[in-house]
Each structure stands twice: as C-alpha cells, then as structure tokens.
Amino acid sequence: MLHGWVYLHVIVDCCTREICGWTLDVRTRATEAICCVEAAFIDRQVRPGVLTLGTNNGRSSPRETSAGTSPLVE
Structure with a gap:
C-alpha cells in the first residue's frame, strides 16, 4: 500500500x-x-x-485578490 498526498479540486457555485x-x-x-x-x-x-470565473489564489480575504475575475471565452 502506498501512502502520500492527494489534492482535491472543488468547483463551487458561489x-x-x-x-x-x-x-x-x-x-x-x-x-x-x-x-x-x-x-x-x-x-x-x-x-x-x-459563465464568469474568479479566484482568490488560495487567500482567505477577497480584498487580497490580485487576479480578480475574468469571463470564460470559448
């Protein structure tokens, strides 16, 4: 049995x-x-x-966000 890290990516509708x-x-x-x-x-x-995508880059406070939001373009 192998042990190690796994990463969870979650998409949440705000x-x-x-x-x-x-x-x-x-x-x-x-x-x-x-x-x-x-x-x-x-x-x-x-x-x-x-759809508009946004991120806070893993920071807890939205005012610290440098990336902001960007519209999804396809």
Missing part, C-alpha cells in the same frame, strides 16, 4: 453554494484544475459565454 464538480489527483497543476472545471461544464451543460 450563488447557490453548491459543489458543481470535483476531482482528486496526485498532482495539482493548472492542467488538473482546468480538467475539473471542464468536467463541471459538461455535467452542468453550461453554454459558452455565460
């Missing part, structure tokens, strides 16, 4: 506070996070151009 998607992986890179978001899009049947 309005409804629902978990829209999640993945569990042995790595945490942009590729894994993007796959999690794409899987949530497919599962929720989100139309292109109607």
Whole structure:
C-alpha cells in the first residue's frame, strides 16, 4: 500500500453554494484544475459565454485578490 498526498479540486457555485464538480489527483497543476472545471461544464451543460470565473489564489480575504475575475471565452 502506498501512502502520500492527494489534492482535491472543488468547483463551487458561489450563488447557490453548491459543489458543481470535483476531482482528486496526485498532482495539482493548472492542467488538473482546468480538467475539473471542464468536467463541471459538461455535467452542468453550461453554454459558452455565460459563465464568469474568479479566484482568490488560495487567500482567505477577497480584498487580497490580485487576479480578480475574468469571463470564460470559448
């Protein structure tokens, strides 16, 4: 049996506070996070151009956010 770290990526709808998607992986890179978001899009049947993505870069306070939000473009 192997022991080690795994990373949980969770996509949360901030309005409804629902978990829209999640993945569990042995790595945490942009590729894994993007796959999690794409899987949530497919599962929720989100139309292109109607979603805004945001991040706080792991910080607890929104006012510390440097990235802000950006519209999803497909």
